[in-house]
Amino acid sequence: MTEPDLPVAVTQLMKGVVYRDTHDRAWNQLLQLQPQVRDHVAVLGLQVVVDEAEGYAFLRQRPPDEDPERQLPRLIPRHALSFPVSLLLALLRKKLAEFDAQGGDSRLMLSRGQIAEMIRVFMPATSNEARLIDRIDEHIGKAEQLGFLRQAKNGEQVYEVRRLLKAFVDAQWLADFDAKLAEYAAALAGGRDEGAEGEGG
Template structure:
């Protein structure tokens, strides 16, 4: 009940879940959860049932906490999701593997330039660590700085999330330009 169940990591539990899917849905439904199974991508997770929330908030206490993400972590998630879209469009392998350097270069474009390159890379490393902790990236063992982008990112960073994030980025850019170019 904690975290994501992956077909390639938890093979026996995955097979049990598929066999007992209806029973699991009934069981977790009693406590206000629903099980999401994506057989094509090979993952499953629990989510709070949205139909149990009313306009004043959740009708029952949330068992799965919501996490507020920092701007930089949200940015990294959006960049990784877009990279996964490009990767899937090109066909080929099923696992997107990025190096630490590739991730740093993706993020560098969006961060202010400074004189301290080491500090900037350290900050990006901390953002990568948070995304690993959230389960959207996985460090590949026996490699130096290689990460697999986990497909679960598709369930959480969907088109609506990306559109909302793009809107917030545009508002942020207007706000920054407004401070620099106020001439009225």
């Protein structure tokens, strides 16, 4: 058994999400040292979120302190997502829920074409097909940059939907988004496409 090594666990967490399948050593150290890791990062105003069942862990900013004198600078940045990216994450989350309900393989793999078709039906109609494809690729790239998609190592345009998405898109978020999506679909059906590229909250 490897001796517990707190710096290994904390350093990997500070760099980003720790995955059981890609950060084997840091993951094992984290599981052995959870109380110490929590105490260590708490000094920085952070919390550790560990999902052993899904195999990932990450740091989250602690809720703001009511005393402004004790308020620490934010270490974990917030990401302002455009509506299409929020839409893509919601669609991927639903796909993951459907996939889990079927059982079987634990990894959901989707081709770029499958992902593009999921979001295309919600995009404003355009005669410029090349521009539409470029925009969809930008949204897929953003989801990959945020860590919710991971491209397969074989070079093909196939992506794994990372289970980390479940921690950021919960049932309530999906329910709220469904209501917004219905309004958006109605607007598209009426020929209005304003706000398609606006910033989401």
